[in-house]
Amino acid sequence: NAGVTQTPKFQVLKTGQSMTLQCAQDMNHEYMSWYRQDPGMGLRLIHYSVGAGITDQGEVPNGYNVSRSTTEDFPLRLLSAAPSQTSVYFCASSYDPSYNEQFFGPGTRLTVL
Amino acid sequence: ELKVEQNPLFLSMQEGKNYTIYCNYSTTSDRLYWYRQDPGKSLESLFVLLSNGAVKQEGRLMASLDTKARLSTLHITAAVHDLSATYFCAVDGFEDSNYQLIWGAGTKLIIKP
Numbered sequence: 001n002a003g004v005t006q007t008p009k010f011q012v013l014k015t016g017q018s019m020t021l022q023c024a025q026d027m028n029h030e031y032m033s034w035y036r037q038d039p040g041m042g043l044r045l046i047h048y049s050v051g052a053g054i055t056d057q058g059e060v061p062n063g064y065n066v067s068r069s070t071t072e073d074f075p076l077r078l079l080s081a082a083p084s085q086t087s088v089y090f091c092a093s094s095y096d097p098s099y100n101e102q103f104f105g106p107g108t109r110l111t112v113l
Numbered sequence: 114e115l116k117v118e119q120n121p122l123f124l125s126m127q128e129g130k131n132y133t134i135y136c137n138y139s140t141t142s143d144r145l146y147w148y149r150q151d152p153g154k155s156l157e158s159l160f161v162l163l164s165n166g167a168v169k170q171e172g173r174l175m176a177s178l179d180t181k182a183r184l185s186t187l188h189i190t191a192a193v194h195d196l197s198a199t200y201f202c203a204v205d206g207f208e209d210s211n212y213q214l215i216w217g218a219g220t221k222l223i224i225k226p
Binding site: 033040041042043045048058090092097099100101102103104105106107 | 144146154155156157158161163201203205213214216217218219
């Protein structure tokens with residue numbers, strides 16, 4: 001099993017550009033989530049999904065969209081990039097919310113100029 | 114508001130010494146998770162604690178959970194340099210009628226030879 005994969009690993013955007021961060025898992029996990037990690041801020045939840053077709057907002061959803069058309073994939077879309085979105089983004093998955101040991105992808109380091 | 118507080122946030126210690134990281138939380142959850150993050154890397158699950166009094170050990174690390182005190186500890190015995198990392202605790206909880214994993218800010222541990 002590949003576990004949780006994320007692409008790209010690094011990305012530089014200009015302010016106003018849009019892009020999609022890809023996340024996929026091959027563990028048949030129902031629960032998937034996106035976090036951003038900023039220095040000294042720990043992890044902050046952006047969006048999460050409890051299954052295909054179901055998504056919800058986390059702590060910091062503004063400026064981001066998600067969709068979950070399949071169990072495996074959970075892409076994160078930046079609609080109009082801003083310098084405040086410069087961060088490291090992690091995708092994670094778990095079997096279900098009642099046992100929420102999360103498995104993390106390798107992360108995407110995003111810089112917005 | 115659900116809160117998870119770790120202390121200390123930064124710890125520098127000598128090899129061979131013992132120390133404890135504390136994780137206090139405000140919800141009535143009985144499920145707590147510990148993760149490790151190496152610099153520039155992703156997060157790795159260390160321990161899953163699912164009930165009051167749960168204790169788990171792996172190598173020089175031991176984690177315990179007291180749900181009545183809403184406290185978990187991560188104890189390091191005879192520290193070695195390889196344990197240098199940032200350690201996060203996270204707790205299952207409900208916020209605004211949504212199920213979420215609430216994260217502590219992390220404890221950066223530096224172990225000097």
